[in-house]
Amino acid sequence: MSIWDFLVWTFWVYIAVACIWIFITIIMDVFRDPELGGGGKALWVLFLVFVPFLAAFIYLIARGRKMSQRQVDQARQAQAETDSYIREVAGSTSPTAEIESAKKLLDSGAITQAEFDTLKTRALATA
Structure with a gap:
């Protein structure tokens, strides 16, 4: 195995991990979204399973802004709950x-x- 083979292999492993990470993040966001009904969630998941790259691009373009807003809101809520717990325990x-x-x-x-x-x-x- 030459150094170039190793670099190409490393590049493709990186691409595969990045794709898997994006798919998992999108699936988590689909199930985290309270505005999306059960049928919509099922359709997005089926779309991601059968046409993953096209579905991921469409999801990121169509719902990417709300996706980041939901993530920020969840982080704020978790921080508020942590602060509340600390205040309660500290007394x-x-x-x-x-x-x-x-x-x-x-x-x-x-x-x-x-x-x-x-x-x-x-x-x-x-x-």
């Missing part, structure tokens, strides 16, 4: 916040002075 762990929360409970009459003192001592002990 208010500072002693000041815990004492402030206990003071509000004391002022509203939900807890007694002894319970407030216990919560305050516990908050200061964790600091």
Whole structure:
């Protein structure tokens, strides 16, 4: 095997991987699109299976802009969910916040002075 054979082989492997990547991305987008009904999804998948290159070109031309917008929206939603989860888990762990929360409970009459003192001592002990 000469170096040129190896380079040609590498080029075609790259092309094959790129094509597979594009087909998988399009199929994922077809199923991710809420505007597209079940029949439309089935037709796009059949089109991609039987005439893959033509279907991929048509899909990218006709629906490429919405495809990228859906991807951006999904990334934003995932980031918002992650931020929300982090805020929920982190909570208010500072002693000041815990004492402030206990003071509000004391002022509203939900807890007694002894319970407030216990919560305050516990908050200061964790600091």
